[in-house]
Amino acid sequence: MSVETEPTARQRKLSEIEGVDLDTVRASSNRQSYIVLGLAVVVGALLWLLGLHPALAVVLAFVAYLVIVYAVYRSTAGSRVAVDQVARGLVLGAFVLALVPLVSLLWTVIVRGGATVVSPAFLGQTMNGVTGLQDQATQRDGAELIGGAYHAIIGTLIITGLAALISVPIGVFTAIFLVEYQPKGRVSHLIRFLVDVMTGIPSIVAGLFAFALWAVLFGIGTKNGFAGAVALSVLMISTVVRNSEEMLRIVPNELREASLALGVPKWRTIAKVVLPTAASGLASGITLAIARVIGETAPLLVAVGYARGLNVNPAEGPMNTLAVYAYYMFTKPLSPGYREPSLDRAWAAALLLVLIVVVLNLSARFIARAFAPKTGR
Amino acid sequence: MSAPPAASERPPAPAKPPRRPGDVVFSGLSTASAFSILLILAGVAIFLISKALPVFGADPAEVTGGEGFLSYVWPLVFGTLVASLIAMLVATPVAVGIALFVSHYAPKRLGTAVGFVIDLLAAVPSVVFGMWGFQVFAPKLVPLFGWLEEHLGFLPFFESASRTGRTLLTASLVLAVMILPIVTSVSREVFLQTPRLHEEAALALGATQWEMIRTAVLPFGRPGVIGGTMLGLGRALGETMAVAIILSPGVFTWNLIDTGNTTVPAEIALNFPEAAGLRLSELIAAGLVLFGITLAVNLAARAVVERRAEFSGAN
Numbered sequence: 239m240s241v242e243t244e245p246t247a248r249q250r251k252l253s254e255i256e257g258v259d260l261d262t263v264r265a266s267s268n269r270q271s272y273i274v275l276g277l278a279v280v281v282g283a284l285l286w287l288l289g290l291h292p293a294l295a296v297v298l299a300f301v302a303y304l305v306i307v308y309a310v311y312r313s314t315a316g317s318r319v320a321v322d323q324v325a326r327g328l329v330l331g332a333f334v335l336a337l338v339p340l341v342s343l344l345w346t347v348i349v350r351g352g353a354t355v356v357s358p359a360f361l362g363q364t365m366n367g368v369t370g371l372q373d374q375a376t377q378r379d380g381a382e383l384i385g386g387a388y389h390a391i392i393g394t395l396i397i398t399g400l401a402a403l404i405s406v407p408i409g410v411f412t413a414i415f416l417v418e419y420q421p422k423g424r425v426s427h428l429i430r431f432l433v434d435v436m437t438g439i440p441s442i443v444a445g446l447f448a449f450a451l452w453a454v455l456f457g458i459g460t461k462n463g464f465a466g467a468v469a470l471s472v473l474m475i476s477t478v479v480r481n482s483e484e485m486l487r488i489v490p491n492e493l494r495e496a497s498l499a500l501g502v503p504k505w506r507t508i509a510k511v512v513l514p515t516a517a518s519g520l521a522s523g524i525t526l527a528i529a530r531v532i533g534e535t536a537p538l539l540v541a542v543g544y545a546r547g548l549n550v551n552p553a554e555g556p557m558n559t560l561a562v563y564a565y566y567m568f569t570k571p572l573s574p575g576y577r578e579p580s581l582d583r584a585w586a587a588a589l590l591l592v593l594i595v596v597v598l599n600l601s602a603r604f605i606a607r608a609f610a611p612k613t614g615r
Numbered sequence: 616m617s618a619p620p621a622a623s624e625r626p627p628a629p630a631k632p633p634r635r636p637g638d639v640v641f642s643g644l645s646t647a648s649a650f651s652i653l654l655i656l657a658g659v660a661i662f663l664i665s666k667a668l669p670v671f672g673a674d675p676a677e678v679t680g681g682e683g684f685l686s687y688v689w690p691l692v693f694g695t696l697v698a699s700l701i702a703m704l705v706a707t708p709v710a711v712g713i714a715l716f717v718s719h720y721a722p723k724r725l726g727t728a729v730g731f732v733i734d735l736l737a738a739v740p741s742v743v744f745g746m747w748g749f750q751v752f753a754p755k756l757v758p759l760f761g762w763l764e765e766h767l768g769f770l771p772f773f774e775s776a777s778r779t780g781r782t783l784l785t786a787s788l789v790l791a792v793m794i795l796p797i798v799t800s801v802s803r804e805v806f807l808q809t810p811r812l813h814e815e816a817a818l819a820l821g822a823t824q825w826e827m828i829r830t831a832v833l834p835f836g837r838p839g840v841i842g843g844t845m846l847g848l849g850r851a852l853g854e855t856m857a858v859a860i861i862l863s864p865g866v867f868t869w870n871l872i873d874t875g876n877t878t879v880p881a882e883i884a885l886n887f888p889e890a891a892g893l894r895l896s897e898l899i900a901a902g903l904v905l906f907g908i909t910l911a912v913n914l915a916a917r918a919v920v921e922r923r924a925e926f927s928g929a930n
Binding site for chain 2: 263291293318319321322325326328329330331332333335336337339340342343346347350407408409410411412414415416418419420425426428429432433434435436437438439440441442443444446447449450451453454458459472475479503504505506508509529530532533534535536539540543544561564565568569584585588591592595596598599603
C-alpha cells in the first residue's frame with residue numbers, strides 16, 4: 239500500500255469533493271455576527287413600523303440577515319466562511335421556525351382552556367341532560383357553566399387502562415421472545431418485520447378493525463369500551479415491543495451468564511435478573527406507549543361511539559373519552575348560535591389531554607433516570 | 616425487589632417432567648405472544664376485507680357517487696397523497712435543520728432540551744392540532760392565500776382563495792408540523808452516528824463546520840433522512856383528526872387554497888358515525904386502501920433505513 243505524498247495530487251482529490259472550496263480562510267472576529275444580527279432586527283422593526291404584517295416582517299428580516307451575513311463575511315473572511323455562516327443561520331432559523339407552532343399551540347390551549355379546566359362543573363359533571371338552552375344561558379345571561387367531562391375522564395382511564403392491560407403482557411413477552419429465546423433466525427426476523435408493519439397501521443384503520451371484529455362477534459354496529467381498548471392495543475403493542483426489546487437488549491450478558499452458571503433455570507433468570515434490571519426502562523417505555531395512545535380520537539370515534547353520560551361498563555354501550563369529547567364539543571356545539579360554552583369545554587378537554595401527555599412523558603423520563611440500575615464499578 | 620407483574624400472571628404449569636415446568640410456561644407464553652402479533656395482523660386484514668367485500672359486489676349505481684367504488688375512492692386517495700406530499704416537502708428541510716442543530720450546533724445540554732421539546736410535539740394529540748389549526752392557524756393564513764390568489768392566480772393551484780382558510784394547504788401545513796418530530800428524531804439519530812473520525816478528518820483538512828457537515832455528516836446520514844422522511848409520510852397519510860377538523864371537505868379540485876378535496880382518513884372519520892349498510896362497507900374498503908398505501912410506504916422506509924444499518928461502519 240503506498241501513501242500518496244505529492245501535494246498536488248492530494249489537493250486535486252480534495253477539490254473534487256463537492257462542496258469543498260479551496261479558497262483561503264482569513265481571520266475574522268465573531269463580533270461581526272452580533273452587529274449583523276442587530277442590523278437585521280432593526281430592518282425587521284422598520285418593516286413592521288412601515289405597516290407590513292409582522293410575520294412577513296420577520297421573514298424579510300431573516301432573509302436580510304442571511305444576505306448581510308454573507309456579504310460581510312465574504313469581504314472579511316472569504317466565501318467559505320460566508321457560506322458557513324449562512325448555513326448556521328439557516329439551521330438556527332429552522333429551529334426557531336419549529337418552535338413557533340409549538341409555542342402558539344401550547345399558548346392557545348392554556349389561554350382557551352385554562353379557566354374552564356379547573357372549574358368544578360367541568361371536572362365533576364357529565365353532559366347528561368345538558369342542552370343548547372343551558373349553553374345559551376351561560377353565554378348570554380352569564381349563568382354558570384353546566385356540563386363537563388367527568389364521564390370522558392373516567393372513560394379515558396378505563397379504555398386506556400384496558401388497552402394497557404392487553405398490550406403490556408403481549409408486548410413485553412414478545413420482547414422477551416425476541417431477546418431471550420430467539421435472538422436470531424427467521425422466526426424473529428418475521429416477528430420484527432410484523433412489528434414494523436404494525437407500527438405503520440393508521441389509527442383509523444385500527445378503529446375500523448375493532449369495529450369489524452365486533453361486528454362479526456357481536457353483531458354489526460356493536461360499539462363499546464372493549465372495542466376501543468382492542469383498537470388502542472393494536473396501536474400500542476408495537477410501541478411496547480420496540481421499547482421493551484431495546485431495554486432488554488442492553489441488560490449486560492454477564493448478568494444472565496452469572497445467573498445461569500449458578501444453576502438458576504432460564505425462566506427464573508429472566509424473571510429475577512433480566513426483568514428487574516430492565517424494570518425502569520420497561521416502565522418508562524410503557525408509560526410512553528400509554529402517552530401515545532391516550533390522545534387517540536379516530537379509532538375511538540369509530541369503535542366506541544359517543545356517550546353523553548357516564549358509562550363505567552366497557553362491555554356495554556358507547557363510552558366517552560377526552561379526545562372524542564373535545565372533538566364533538568368543537569365540531570358539533572350543543573347550541574349552534576351560542577358556541578362559546580361548548581368551545582370552552584373542548585379547549586379544557588384539550589388542555590387536560592396535553593397536561594396528561596406531558597406528565598406521562600416527564601414521568602417516563604423520571605422513571606428511566608431515577609430507577610436505572612447503578613452502573614458504577 | 617418485586618417480581619414484575621407479567622411474571623405473576625402465568626397459568627398453572629402443564630406436566631412435562633423432563634423440562635422444568637417454569638421454563639415451559641415462560642417460553643410458551645413468550646412464543647404465544649410473539650405469534651399473537653401475526654394473528655392480530657392477519658385479523659386486521661381478514662376482518663377489514665370481509666367487511667369491505669360487499670362494496671365490490673354491489674351495483675355501481677348504489678355506491679356513493681353512482682359510478683362504482685374506484686371512482687369514489689380515487690379522489691380521496693389523491694387528496695391524501697397531495698396533502699401528505701406537501702407536508703413531507705415542507706417538513707423535511709426544517710427537520711434536517713433541527714436535527715443538525717441538535718447534533719452539531721447546539722451545546723449538549725440545549726440539544727437534550729430541544730430533543731425533549733420535539734418529543735413533546737410528537738405527543739400532542741392530533742385532535743388538539745386540529746383545533747389549533749382550525750381556530751388559530753387557518754385564519755392567519757387567509758391573507759397569505761389572498762396574496763397567492765392575486766399574484767399566482769394563473770396557476771391552477773391558487774385560482775381562488777378561501778375566506779376561512781380551511782383548505783387542503785392549511786391541512787398539509789399542520790400535517791407538516793405533526794410529522795416534524797419523527798423526521799427530526801430519525802435524522803438526529805443518524806447524524807449523531809456519523810463516525811467521529813470522518814468529522815475530525817474533515818475539520819483537520821481545514822473544512823469549515825458547514826463543509827464538514829456537507830462532506831461527512833450529510834452523505835453518511837442521507838439514507839437515514841430519506842427513511843425518516845418516508846416514515847413521516849406514512850404518518851401523514853394516516854393522520855385523521857387534524858385533517859377532519861381543519862379541512863372543509865368537498866369534491867376533488869386542483870385548487871389548494873379553497874375549500875374542497877378530502878383525504879381517506881378524514882372521509883372515514885366524518886362519515887362513519889352515521890354510516891350504515893353499504894356505506895359502512897364503502898368506508899371500510901377505503902380504510903383498506905389506506906392501509907395498503909401506508910404499508911407500502913412504511914416498508915419502503917424500513918428497507919431504506921435498514922440498508923443503511925448494514926453498510927454503515929458505525930455499528
